[in-house]
Amino acid sequence: MIETGINIALFSMLVVTALVAVRLRHLFGVVMLAGAFSLLSALLLVTLDAADVAFTEAAVGAGISTVLMLGTLALTSRREKIPSHRPWLPLVVVLVTGAAIIYGTLDMPDFGAPDSPAQTGVAAEYIARSPHEIGIPNIVTAVLASYRGYDTLGEVGVVFTAGVGVLLLLGGLRARRRRGRPDGPDGEEG
Amino acid sequence: MRHHLILRVSTKLLAGAIMLFAFYVQFHGDYSPGGGFQAGVILAVAFVLYGLVYGLEAAQEVLPRRVVHRMMALGVLVYAGTGVVSLLSGYAYLDYNALNPGMPEKGQEAGILLVEGGVGITVAGVMISVYYAFAGRPPRISDEEW
Amino acid sequence: MSVSDGGQVLTLAGHLPILPVVVPFMAAPLVVVLGARRLAWPIAFAASLSALAVSVALLLQVLEGGGVSYHIGGWAPPLGIEYRIDAASALMLVLISGLSTTVLPFARRSLAHELEARRHMLFYAAWLLCVSGLMGMVASGDAFNIFVFLEISSLSTYALVASGAGRDRRALTAAYDYLIMGTIGATFFVIGIGFLYAATGTLNMAELAVIIGENGTDRTIQTAFAFIVVGMGLKVAVYPLHLWLPGAYTHAPSVVSAFLAGTATKAAVYVLLRFMFTVFRPEYLFEVRALEVIMLPLALVAMFAASVIAIFQRNLKRMLAYSSIAQIGYILLGIGFLSQTGLAAAVIHLFNHGITKAALFMGVGALLLRADTPFHDRIVGLGRRMPLTGFAMVIAGLSLIGVPGTAGFVSKWLLVQAALEKGWWPFALAVVGSSLLAVIYVWRMIEVLYLQEPEEGGRAEAPLSMLVPLWTVTAATVYFGLATGLTLGAAQSAAEGLMSGFIPVAGEGGGG
Amino acid sequence: MDWSYILGHMNYWLFTVMMMTGLYIVIARGNLVKKIVGLNIFQTAVFMFYISIGKVSGGTVPIFPTDMEIDPEVTYSNPLPHVLILTAIVVGIATTSLALALVVRIHEEYDTIEEDDILEIETRIAREENRAHGGAMGGRA
Secondary structure, three states: OHHHHHHHHHHHHHHHHHHHHHHOOEHHHHHHHHHHHHHHHHHHHHHOOOHHHHHHHHHHHHHHHHHHHHHHHHHOOOEOOOOOOOOHHHHHHHHHHHHHHHHHHOOOOOOOOOOOHHHHOHHHHHHHHHHHHOOOOEHHHHHHHHHOHHHHHHHHHHHHHHHHHHHHHHOOOOOOOOOOOOOOOOOOOO | OOOOHHHHHHHHHHHHHHHHHHHHHHHOOOOOOOOHHHHHHHHHHHHHHHHHHHOHHHHHHHOOHHHHHHHHHHHHHHHHHHHHHHHHOOOOOOOHHHHOOOOHHHHHHHHHHHHHHHHHHHHHHHHHHHHHHHHOOOOOOOHHHO | OEEOOOOOOOOHHHHOOOHHHHHHHHHHHHHHHHOOHHHHHHHHHHHHHHHHHHHHHHHHHHHHHOOEEEEHHHOOOOOOOEEEEOHHHHHHHHHHHHHHHHHHHHHHHHHHHHOOHHHHHHHHHHHHHHHHHHHHHHHEOEHHHHHHHHHHHHHHHHHHHHHHHHOOOHHHHHHHHHHHHHHHHHHHHHHHHHHHHHHHOOOEHHHHHHHHHHHOOOHHHHHHHHHHHHHHHHHHOOHHHOOHHHHHHHHOOHHHHHHHHHHHHHHHHHHHHHHHHHHOOHHHHHHHOHHHHHHHHHHHHHHHHHHHHHHOOOEHHHHHHHHHHHHHHHHHHHHHOOOHHHHHHHHHHHHHHHHHHHHHHHHHHHHHHHOOOOEHHHOOOHHHHOHHHHHHHHHHHHHHHOOOOOHHHHHHHHHHHHHHHOOOHHHHHHHHHHHHHHHHHHHHHHHHHHHOOOOOOOOOOOOHHHHHHHHHHHHHHHHHHHOOHHHHHHHHHHHHHHHHOOOOOOOOOOOO | OOHHHHHHHHHHHHHHHHHHHHHHHHHHOOEHHHHHHHHHHHHHHHHHHHHHHOOOOOOEOOEOOOOOOOOOOOOEOOHHHHHHHHHHHHHHHHHHHHHHHHHHHHHHHHOOOEHHHHHHHHHHHHHHHHHHHOOOOOOOO
8 A cells, every 4th residue: 555655654754853853963953854854744644634734734843933943043053062961860751651642542542443432523513514504615724713713713812922922032122131140130120 | 145136036026926825825725725824824934035035124124013013913803803793793702603694604704714814914923023033133153154 | 500502692791701811812912003002001901900890790690690601603512612610710710810900000110120111011911811811721611722721821921931031031041941841731731632532522621521421431531631630730830840930930020920829820720620520520530549649749748848948048039939839739738638628628729829929929029129139138127118018928928827817727727627527637737737837938038027127227118009909919818818708608619519520501512 | 452453553652752752852952942843843743643533544634625515425534633733733833933032032141052051050140149148049940
């Protein structure tokens, strides 16, 4: 089967990309790998029938987020220092968490099963009802903008919050502040 | 920094094409993958591209800071305002049937168009604002160092 | 329970559940669109005040007529997203909007002192978003919708904490640490919801409860439970996951600390309660005993370790931050008892500690007008120079200890009762013991504020715009310590509601 | 455990491996930008995990034909995880941009984006504070 072959190739490339990103110290390369990871995941999402998500992941992960990271590197530095501490504790945390997730998947229905709860639950209702209740072809848009439109309102709120936050942090052009003033008196009262 | 002529001309053409694509994605989201968010991102990319080649000042002449900051908020108001309209007509918040009580389907379509528009405006506004904020900082690494 | 449904014409009263979230949510972009610094504060205050008014109306309505369900978009759940308000959530809405409304007038002077004026407009926008995010988390009856509003509140919180960078650059690293931990927590929460969805096919919490109740639990649902508890635990700052909290509360502007200490961790605790008791059901919790084995010991560690660390702090703000971690221990203890009294104690302590800690942080904000840092040696004797501020802090400090006549006493008394009810007297002793540690650090605060001569003489009281909010909250700690009817009633009814799970609503699960 | 079970769950496990790789970068690496990259990998893996919950074998993209002539024979994959993940992706990029803005500011104030260096600077500040204000216990933790 071609599809299985594609999937195996994509999966292995994804895993390898992620693992290489751990080792690489050249931050430019790390950012590029992250972009490649997003692009590969977008391809995988296409094979999983999630066209909308793939489109977004490609635009965001491989596009805007890579641009922002590169912009940040240009403003900061481009090499990672070797961390001084031993990574045992993180390794334990990660292994325990991973084991917990795998434990949780043991009772999950097989991949692609058409009769799993996820498929027969509300999802089936969306597919059955949206043609006559919403009347637009793209079910994802129908659910996104109408049935669960409030989530999307919240999502816009999150984006707006991020915008406000970035402006609050970086707003206005200013020369670099003088440093070494851990708790000096506030001279910028206005 | 002044880039090569070919780069500048093709950027202008490309930015226009990208914007056109953004509008297609925005308004065709009912029929195919895409919608306000993707359109907003693509629109922002067009401006980022323009800014990268022509410089931040040139980009900000086309779309001043004040405008993009207000775009961020405007989109949220459009979206949430749609909800208020349905609320004031006695329907539940964000019930698009309120927009066309006679024909619920038309109301839904209109509602989706409105809110997706709101999403697009906010996302484009935020992305461009973030780009302006980052690009406005003095760089630490020179071009050669990459 | 009353139900609003698609197509049905609603009156304004029918919209009460959505308004406390939407009003601040829309006020934030309004502030930015108008772009006028002068309008930012009035809009924020007006929005916050109206959210409070609506929340109070909602609380009264719920206490009288039972829970309310509001179908957003006119789509009946599980198809659409539902807001579900009962006594517990209404009480939380009142707490959040009430604290925001009282702290905001205080913020005017305090911020003028602690933050550059050109950032004020965006600060108030972020504030409003934070309020609406927290309110949305509490009001929502949809698992994924909680995540979305959680992120609104989180992102705005990171920005608010980082805005303390003008005074101390460590606000930035504190915000970064908080962002990383908070995002890991939120992602864990999302993983948990994914497992729940895979196992049940729905996201509506009431329906989740029904399906889990009917089909029982399997390994997928157990894992979902674990991830949701750990994810929210990061937000709550449960003891080993608390590392972000001291830095964030210490370096954020005082108003932000006052508001967050009173609300942010509390909203997360509320979501934790919702999932533990209404989605996974108490019967299941009894079965796994995970709470007794894990939560009670962690609660005890938090109560003692954090209190001891608090005693050794020289920075008043940091001391209060560690005390917050200890106080969260009490709340977890109440939850861990898995009894109605224990839950009532937890809910009422959420509220009482919220107002107590807000009063204390506001007091610090007032002190900072006259001192450059909240280090003990810089605020020496300030209680004499600022008698009203100092006295308010003493009263709030007494409430932190749990002295009779203050709000803190009510919740600790209930907690001790819950322990004795179960026959677990060592836990009752632990509550008393930890309170004695609180006596030490509160005494240190009083000692610093009063027992030494101030560096320079003369009275330099904080302005009225700060004293009025400070004393409003302080008076509330006394009022709710003496007149326990409202809070105790709401907490009891909230605990009852949590222990019995969601009450089925007529017309639920049907078409829109 | 038979083969069909393993094949039916293999993808979940592989996604778990990716998630944990990302999470490892977040908690084990000291570079502030790299942590954010790790966070992105972690989240992207979670997104794929979600989407794979909604995949139906033999299903297709959940978009009806433009003329809305719906063929009842066609199975569509589950649209709900797609909707949720669209929202989650947007939340993710919002978080990333805020985090990067913080990194830029941190670099302006500390002149480094390495956790170890920052910790060193902050320990020094705390020590100075303690000397100035007479006492113990400062630092970041």
